[in-house]
Amino acid sequence: MKQSLSWILCILLFFACGKSGFEQSSGKILVKVKDKVLTREEVEGLIPKNLSSADSLMRAENIVKKWTIDVLMDEAAYQNVGSDKTEIDKLVNEYKRSLMRHRYQEHIIRDRVSADINEYDQLKYYEGNKQQFILSQNLIKGLFLKVPVGAPGLENVRKWYVSGSVESLEKIEKYSIQNAIIYDYFYDHWVNFEDVMAKIPHRISSPTQFLRINDHLEVSDSTHVYFLNISDKLLVGNQAPFDYVQVQIQTMLVNKRKIDYLREFGEKLYRDAVRNGTVEIMTE
Numbered sequence: 001m002k003q004s005l006s007w008i009l010c011i012l013l014f015f016a017c018g019k020s021g022f023e024q025s026s027g028k029i030l031v032k033v034k035d036k037v038l039t040r041e042e043v044e045g046l047i048p049k050n051l052s053s054a055d056s057l058m059r060a061e062n063i064v065k066k067w068t069i070d071v072l073m074d075e076a077a078y079q080n081v082g083s084d085k086t087e088i089d090k091l092v093n094e095y096k097r098s099l100m101r102h103r104y105q106e107h108i109i110r111d112r113v114s115a116d117i118n119e120y121d122q123l124k125y126y127e128g129n130k131q132q133f134i135l136s137q138n139l140i141k142g143l144f145l146k147v148p149v150g151a152p153g154l155e156n157v158r159k160w161y162v163s164g165s166v167e168s169l170e171k172i173e174k175y176s177i178q179n180a181i182i183y184d185y186f187y188d189h190w191v192n193f194e195d196v197m198a199k200i201p202h203r204i205s206s207p208t209q210f211l212r213i214n215d216h217l218e219v220s221d222s223t224h225v226y227f228l229n230i231s232d233k234l235l236v237g238n239q240a241p242f243d244y245v246q247v248q249i250q251t252m253l254v255n256k257r258k259i260d261y262l263r264e265f266g267e268k269l270y271r272d273a274v275r276n277g278t279v280e281i282m283t284e
Helices: 001-015 018-025 040-044 052-079 086-111 119-128 154-163 166-179 191-199 207-213 242-275
Strands: 031-034 036-039 139-148 182-192 215-219 226-232
Touching: 031 040, 031 052, 036 040, 036 052, 040 052, 086 242, 119 242, 139 154, 139 166, 139 191, 154 166, 154 215, 154 226, 166 182, 182 191, 182 242, 191 207
Parallel strands: none
Antiparallel strands: 031 036, 139 182, 139 226, 215 226
C-alpha cells in the first residue's frame, strides 16, 4: 500500500506542472480498490482553478486519500454488516420513499396552498390563543444613538434624547445625519431590549428590574457615547402585542393550512383509490 501511495503522489506532481501536462494524462487511474477507481479527471474537477501548484497538489493528495479511505470503509462495512444488511436496505428504502413523499408534498403545497393570511384571521387566532403569546423577553419602544466622543453638541443631544417631543426628535434626526454612527428609531414598533443592549458596552444584571425604574440610559467608553431613550415597555410575563407576534401567527396559520390540505388530499386519494378499485379492502 505504501508503494502504491508513493506512485499516486508521483502522478499527482503533474498538478504542479500546469494544465498542459495534466491534459496529456487525463483519464488515467490514480487509485484502484477492487472494482472501484478514481481518475485524474475526477480529481481535477474537485480542485479550484485559481489555486497555486503547491495548494493544488495538497488538495489532490487529500482528495485521493479521503476517497481511498471512504471506499475501504464502505467495503469493510459491506463485508461485516452480516444479518444487518436486510435491515439497512429496509431503512434505505423507507428513507427513499419518505424523501419522495416530501418532495411531492412540497410540490402540491407550492401550487395549491396560498401563503396569504388576511389580518382578520390573524387577529382572530391571536384573540383565541393569547396564552400562546406570553413574553419571554422584555420589549421596548424608543430611540438609540451611538455618537463619537468628540462629536459637537453632545450637551444638546443629552437634552433632546430624553425629551421625546416631536421637535426634539426632528433635531436628533438632523444631528444624526452628520454625527451619529448609529441612529435607531423604534418609537413606532417593539424591539427586544436585549438586542438593543447588545450594542451598548454596559451589562445590566437584572434587565426587568432596570426597566421598572428607568426610562433612559447614557453610557460612554473611550471612543463613543451611547444614548437610549425608552418611551414604552412591556416586561417578561406580559401579553405579547399583536403587531410583535403577527409574523409568527402568519407562519403558524400557513403551516396549519398546509397540514390541513395534506390531510384532506390524503383522504381524497384514499377514497378515490377505494372507489376505482386500486385499493381492495379484504374481508374474511
